[in-house]
Amino acid sequence: MAPVSGVETLMRGISFFVILAVAVSFAVFFRAPDAIAADESAVVRVAADPWCPYNCNPGDAKPGFLIEIGREAFAMSGYEMRYEVMPWSRALRESYVGNVDAAVGATRATAPEHLFGSNMLSSDETIVFVRVGEIFDFTGVDSLKALRLGVIKDYTYDDNGPIDSYIAENRGNLDRVITVSSHSNLGLLFRMLLAGRIDAFLENRHVGTYMASALNVRDSIALVPTGALDFVSFAFTPNARGEMLVDAFDAGVTRLRETGRFEEILIRYGLNSLPE
CATH class of the missing domain: 3.40.190.10 (Periplasmic binding protein-like II)
Structure with missing residues (x-):
């Protein structure tokens, strides 16, 4: 038998690693359906x-x-x-x-x-966020009628209580309720409030103050409690x-x-x- 040249040895080595790589690829991408399902579950x-x-x-x-x-x-x-x-x-x-x-x-x-x-x-405490200097006291849902109020679509603010009922009743009245739905609802509401496009918005106390600090506008807003807690x-x-x-x-x-x-x-x- 003729001696194996260095080139042939190199080619055989390369072929071996190609075959190994293909085998590994099949093992990874063609696993049994049960194994994939187990991972996902x-x-x-x-x-x-x-x-x-x-x-x-x-x-x-x-x-x-x-x-x-x-x-x-x-x-x-x-x-x-x-x-x-x-x-x-x-x-x-x-x-x-x-x-x-x-x-x-x-x-x-x-x-x-x-x-x-x-x-x-x-806990989830609902607060009315207004601009600093605005005079507003929450004395019940009737007091919201004086505001263009920002809310987030499909949020509940008082467990389907008076506030949620007020929002539902006035959702089509843009002089009273303006609804937003985006990937950054709260940031949008802050921008609308500070630009004067709305007079106030409802939000959780911790969430609203956390976002205000992140936006560096904490000194520009005031918080008015509603008494709603969930x-x-x-x-x-x-x-x-x-x-x-x-x-x-x-x-x-x-x-x-x-x-x-x-x-x-x-x-x-x-x-x-x-x-x-």
């Missing part, structure tokens, strides 16, 4: 519009205390939670039909047909998977509370006084 997809400090932007060092609590709670049951941003009305719709597993920061009134666990995660958590898809995720979520949150980790996360956001 361990992923919990949640969504919301930015509502800092509850849920902020996915890539932030501090993505929001609800996001941190959710990730750690689900991890205890072997799940990986992935958070994505979308308009709030879409987050409610997508989580209801199961395209994502949950909407983050929902109240029972906002998502009445979704599933909720026994652990509500935080509680928020994750709203899950109403199906069998949703029921399973509720159980995992509740177990994880309970454990976080027992170990003190729940409070540690809140402290990172300066919100350690929030009720259970």
Whole structure:
């Protein structure tokens, strides 16, 4: 047999690595369907519009205390939670039909047909935000009639109480209620308020003040309490998977509370006084 030349040896080596690379590619891209399904079932997809400090932007060092609590709670049951941003009305719709597993920061009134666990995660106090120097006292919904009031589509501000009823009744009257729906609802409302396009808007106390500080306009706004208080958590898809995720979520949150980790996360956001 003729001796093998150096070129032939090199070509055989190259051929071997090409075959190995092809084999690895087939192993990665042509896995069994059951293995792929198993991987996906361990992923919990949640969504919301930015509502800092509850849920902020996915890539932030501090993505929001609800996001941190959710990730750690689900991890205890072997799940990986992935958070994505979308308009709030879409987050409610997508989580209801199961395209994502949950909407983050929902109240029972906002998502009445979704599933909720026994652990509500935080308070939601509704405040009227006005420009500094504007004279306004909230004495009930009738006092809102003097305002061009900004609101966010599909938000609830007092658990379907008098404020929500007032908004529903006046939604078509642009002299009283102006509705927004975007990827940055709150930023838009601040711009409209400071530009004089609206007289006031409704928002959660913590969310509004957090955004005002981020926009460096805290000294330009004043806060007027309404007395409306609710509680928020994750709203899950109403199906069998949703029921399973509720159980995992509740177990994880309970454990976080027992170990003190729940409070540690809140402290990172300066919100350690929030009720259970």
